[in-house]
Every structure is written in structure tokens, then in C-alpha cells.
Amino acid sequence: MGENKITDDAIKRLDSLFEAFSIVADDTYVFICDMKYDYSRWSKVLVDQFELPGEYMYAAGVIWEEHIHPDDRMAYNLGVGALFSGNMTGHDIQYRAKRPDGEYVLITCRGTVLKDDEGNPEYFCGSIRNHSQRSYIDNLTGLRNQYGFFADLQSYIRNRIPVRIGMAGIGKLTEINEVLGYNVGNQILQYFGRYLVDNVANRGGTYRLDGSRFAVVSAIQSKKEFEEAYENVRTHFRKGVRIGDYDIVVELNAGMLSLDDFNVDDQTVYSCLNFAYGESKMIKHGDLVVFNNELTEKNKRHFEKFHAIRASITQGFKGFSLVYQPVVDADTEKLIGVEALLRWRNDDYGFVPPDVFIPFLEKDPLFPQLGEWIIEKALYDAKRLLEVAPNANMNINFSYTQLERAGFTDSIWKLIKKADIAPEQLCIELTERCRLLDMELLRNVIVSLKAGGVRIALDDFGTGFSSVGLVKELPFDTIKIDRSFVQHIEEDEREKKLLNHFTDIAGTFGAKVCVEGIETSGMRDIIKKYGIHSFQGYFYSKPIPMDELLEKIKTGTLLGG
Numbered sequence: 001m002g003e004n005k006i007t008d009d010a011i012k013r014l015d016s017l018f019e020a021f022s023i024v025a026d027d028t029y030v031f032i033c034d035m036k037y038d039y040s041r042w043s044k045v046l047v048d049q050f051e052l053p054g055e056y057m058y059a060a061g062v063i064w065e066e067h068i069h070p071d072d073r074m075a076y077n078l079g080v081g082a083l084f085s086g087n088m089t090g091h092d093i094q095y096r097a098k099r100p101d102g103e104y105v106l107i108t109c110r111g112t113v114l115k116d117d118e119g120n121p122e123y124f125c126g127s128i129r130n131h132s133q134r135s136y137i138d139n140l141t142g143l144r145n146q147y148g149f150f151a152d153l154q155s156y157i158r159n160r161i162p163v164r165i166g167m168a169g170i171g172k173l174t175e176i177n178e179v180l181g182y183n184v185g186n187q188i189l190q191y192f193g194r195y196l197v198d199n200v201a202n203r204g205g206t207y208r209l210d211g212s213r214f215a216v217v218s219a220i221q222s223k224k225e226f227e228e229a230y231e232n233v234r235t236h237f238r239k240g241v242r243i244g245d246y247d248i249v250v251e252l253n254a255g256m257l258s259l260d261d262f263n264v265d266d267q268t269v270y271s272c273l274n275f276a277y278g279e280s281k282m283i284k285h286g287d288l289v290v291f292n293n294e295l296t297e298k299n300k301r302h303f304e305k306f307h308a309i310r311a312s313i314t315q316g317f318k319g320f321s322l323v324y325q326p327v328v329d330a331d332t333e334k335l336i337g338v339e340a341l342l343r344w345r346n347d348d349y350g351f352v353p354p355d356v357f358i359p360f361l362e363k364d365p366l367f368p369q370l371g372e373w374i375i376e377k378a379l380y381d382a383k384r385l386l387e388v389a390p391n392a393n394m395n396i397n398f399s400y401t402q403l404e405r406a407g408f409t410d411s412i413w414k415l416i417k418k419a420d421i422a423p424e425q426l427c428i429e430l431t432e433r434c435r436l437l438d439m440e441l442l443r444n445v446i447v448s449l450k451a452g453g454v455r456i457a458l459d460d461f462g463t464g465f466s467s468v469g470l471v472k473e474l475p476f477d478t479i480k481i482d483r484s485f486v487q488h489i490e491e492d493e494r495e496k497k498l499l500n501h502f503t504d505i506a507g508t509f510g511a512k513v514c515v516e517g518i519e520t521s522g523m524r525d526i527i528k529k530y531g532i533h534s535f536q537g538y539f540y541s542k543p544i545p546m547d548e549l550l551e552k553i554k555t556g557t558l559l560g561g
Contacts, residue, residue, distance in 0.1 A: 006037040014041055021125055028127035033060060035084060035121050046128060051100045069096035069104055086121050089113045101314060106131040138208040140186060141193040149207040149215050153266040161219060162260040164226050167277040169213035171251035180246060187243045188250065200229045230254050230288045253281040257291035264307040271364045272306060305349050309357050313366045317373050319346045323543035326558060327514060330532045337393035340378040341543045362401045371402045379419035381546040388553045395427040397459065400434040404441060409448045423453035431459050439473060446474055461502065468505060476511045483517020490522045503530050
């Protein structure tokens, strides 16, 4: 820093230069340094992205150096030193800079030195391009794109501006592209974007996200107005729109939320919005689904809760743990396996069951990290389990979004090899939601894993519309009957008939049957009569940590209700 504190006049000149350079900055971020005082003004976007002390800083070069990758600092220091000593009049350098989440991004920094009338270096004026950022404009529709959406969303959160956000998408666009061609599909996207601008977002912003999805943000419309606006748009497109030579009926899906909770980040808001949209598409047949973020006495806001859960993933999975529920042979009641179950708990929110947060996280960018942690942890514990129960299998639940990731099967083989267990002792449990995947992709994944020895189970059989179809199409080793179908089997004849029907289906396709939710000896005795292979439920054990499970096995106190 210079010897004297910068004067007000010098700051005014600095601001004037900053504003002038910002006008022509395009999609880069400007910084201006008064070299006499070593006093700088930096773009607010950069300040926010990298959590710098503020837009105005003394010794900004020293502060910025702390964000630069250690391997790149020597080149950076040489360049800055040459500028301030007068040996160079500018620089153009690339290096890696660390964001607050710990990730390094590639930066290009370009600048030039402006000299005073006497030829002495006076200002260092430059721009920084963050290569992880893209243009904010969608080339097809001319709307702001997903990057612009997140930038604006961050601004709403940072400035605590309450808004309503809707996500709407065109159903079956892939089929339209295949039948009528991509040119027609692109025209529909353009028409849809324009229609949203003209009829919904005239008091807010409209964005083209990925694929066929768009977002609308409004700071004025009430929830009722938003709902009515969507129904009007939906009715218009259901009547059919004229695209070239075609009259095309277009079905829509939509989710909405109110952003009035600012103790969250943009990714948490997006995950919640994406969940609401997915419910509209998969369950509500296109009806608008509103994400509920109401504050009640018993429940803190969902946004804050999911934000805390997402943050735990980036903080070494703090708060996450696995517990294990035994699976026993139906005839001998001996342990033949365990199911790994995810748990999350912290001081503010207590215990949050996975069926509350997993649906929100399934398409979150952080979910693959959590999924891999679960697999590694479970396989490590499987190794410990096999030391006292050599024939026990480890059952791990997988989301359909994990299976569709490129290289999924390769990652499974690597983790199995790393854990040094036989593939035959791993059972992957899939839920009925795997129907959302391309069936050919799903079949290829299952066949590949089974060929290597991994077992495959269909969990919660009977709870969805597609269960029977999945058993028919895919080679499952086991189907697991959901507890809801046997809860009253001791007195309900209909449940006995259903169970008999389910076991017949499984037998037809060569799958064994595991019944979940066994809670009493009476349930066990009745269900045994139906040729069941295995049981799981509180009669044998609640889900418990691996240390407790191993102790119960060693002392012979695990089984028996």
C-alpha cells in the first residue's frame, strides 16, 4: 500500500475510470488500481463470486493472491511485480483461482498500465474473465439463459428481494423433434419463449433453461395471479399452435415457489423448484405444483433445511451417517444380509428422514458426491460385516439418476475392487422411479452388473403403477414387498390375496421375494406360508449403526422379536 491514505479526489478519478472501462467490458469483469496508493476498485460480481472484502480494497493484489492456486502464484507475482516496478506496461496471464466452495476455476487476466503526464505508472486497468461462466444469452430464443438465471437469482438472494419463480416446460418435445424435425421443435421453443414474455413475465424476467424448460421470475404477481397465468398459457397451447404447416397441441408442465427465505443459496432454490416441476411432470399430469415453504411451529422452512443438507455434502458429509437393517432367511431366521439406510441429523433440524430430502437432491449437482460416499461407506462396512457373517449381502439403494450417469457401472466395479469384496455380496436396490430412465439403458446397466455377479432388487414393489411392467422387462433377483401391503395381514384377507398375487408374479419371472415391515410373530407366521425367501422388519431389528450390529451378531442377541 502507498504511504498515504488515498484522497477523495483520487477515488473520484478511480471511479470515473472504472465506469468508463465497465462500459466496454462485455462479459469480463473490470478492476482498476491507483498504483500510487495501491488502492483498487473491483467489479461487484467478482467480489461476490470470490467473497473478497469489498469493491474497494487496499493491496488488492495481495488479497487476490490468496485465491490463486499455489502452483500459479510465482508467475502471478512476477507479472504483478514487473507492473509495479515499471518494467512492464501490461500483462495477459491465465491461472487458477479458488471459489468459496473450494473449487478452482480458470481465469484469464488482461491489463495495461496508464502513465501520468510525466511518464510514471499511475493506473493499472484490467479485466478478468472467469472461464467457468458463459454468455448469459440463449442463442435460440434470445432470452437470458441458465447462467443468467443463476446470476439474477443470486442477486435476489443477496439483496433480499422477494420474488415468485416459475419453471415451465414443453412435454414430449423429443417426440415432436423425431416426428416433425428439429426445425419445428426449435420454432416451438422460440414461440413458447415469446409467449411467456408477452403473457406472463411482462413484470419480471424470462429465461431459457436447459432443453425444453423455461423460468419466469416476477417481483409483483401474487401466487393466485401466477397460477391463473399458467392456466391461461396451458389452455392456449392445449388448443394447438400453428408452426409452419402444422397445428400442434403442446402439453406443459410447471412448478412454482416463492422466494422469501434468504438464508439459502441459489442451488438450493433451484433444487426445490426442479422438484416441484418434476412432480408436475411425473405425478400431476402437468398441473402446476407449488413448492411449500411455509413456516410452522413444528417445522422450520424447507429452504433452510435443504440448504443445510446440501451444505453438509460440501463439508465432508457432516451430519450424514448409515444405519443397517438386517435381512433374514424366512425359514431359518438367520442373517443373510443388511440394507444400508441413509440418515441425516444436526442440532438445528434434528433428524430428517431420507425420503424427505432424497427426492429433492436426486437431480442436484451435489448428489453424485453423496451417492459415491454412501457406496464407499457401505462397502467398507460390508467388509467388516463379512468378518463375522461371511455369507451376508450388503444391500444399497440407488437413485435412478445415478444409473443414468456415464460410467456408472465402471465406478461400481472400481469401488468393489477398492473395498476388496466379492461382487456377489453386493445387492443394488432400485425403486419404481427407475421407470423414468430409458428402458434400454436400464436393461444394459442391470445386465452388465448381473454378469459380473452383482445382485439386483426392486424395492417397494407394488407402490407404483409400473412395478409389474418392470419385473416383466428386467431380470431382478429379488422383489421386495412394501410394508404397506402386509401391515394388517393378520386380520385382512385382501392383503393375503395381494401377497399371494405378488409372489406368483415374482415366481413367474424367476425372482425371490423379500417382505418388509415384519413387526410381529403373527405376521411372520402367516407370511411364511406364501413361499417367501426373506424377511426384514422391526420384529428382527430396527436399523442400527454397524458397530451395534456387529456386537449383536457376536453376542447372539440380534434376532428374535
